[in-house]
Amino acid sequence: MTWNIAPEPFDSPVAAALWRAYYTEVSDRWYLLHEGRRTDPDELEREIAAQRWDELAPPRGQLLVGRYDGEPGGCAGVRLLSAGTAELKRVFVREELRGKGGAALLVRAAEDAAHGLDATRLVLDTRGDLVEARALYARLGYAETDAHNDEPYADHWFRKDLG
Numbered sequence: 001m002t003w004n005i006a007p008e009p010f011d012s013p014v015a016a017a018l019w020r021a022y023y024t025e026v027s028d029r030w031y032l033l034h035e036g037r038r039t040d041p042d043e044l045e046r047e048i049a050a051q052r053w054d055e056l057a058p059p060r061g062q063l064l065v066g067r068y069d070g071e072p073g074g075c076a077g078v079r080l081l082s083a084g085t086a087e088l089k090r091v092f093v094r095e096e097l098r099g100k101g102g103a104a105l106l107v108r109a110a111e112d113a114a115h116g117l118d119a120t121r122l123v124l125d126t127r128g129d130l131v132e133a134r135a136l137y138a139r140l141g142y143a144e145t146d147a148h149n150d151e152p153y154a155d156h157w158f159r160k161d162l163g
Helices: 013-035 041-050 102-116 131-139
Strands: 003-007 061-068 071-082 085-093 121-126 143-145 156-161
Touching: 003 102, 013 041, 013 061, 013 071, 013 085, 061 102, 071 102, 085 102, 102 121, 102 131, 121 131, 131 156
Parallel strands: 085 121
Antiparallel strands: 003 061, 061 071, 071 085, 121 156, 143 156
């Protein structure tokens, strides 16, 4: 069984299912940590509807989907912020497929997509409770840096210069 990473339209049914899984997990983790409860389903629907998925569409962005043994198992997006700088967005692997190398492959594919957008650096933000993500980024050569945005849920910002 192997991973295959390929571009995917941001508005495809596969993308929608992965977005829902991503937002459900990160939202539930935040609420369980801070309020001892899962996300209210109505709030989750409002949050998903409020997101701008088109930022991951060519020519200024790209959504990548990882399929494990042919089944959608994860995603990563990249969007151009400014000349030379792209942002890594929404890196996610379904829980049952974690530990099989998909996250690193998705990040590497996003780095290649950023190169395709003429980016020379990639930035990202994440939360303190997403310790697995922070460890992944550090392992892949991302260094913590000052904030590059005012995302209210972000606690950590990373940067990597692309060779």
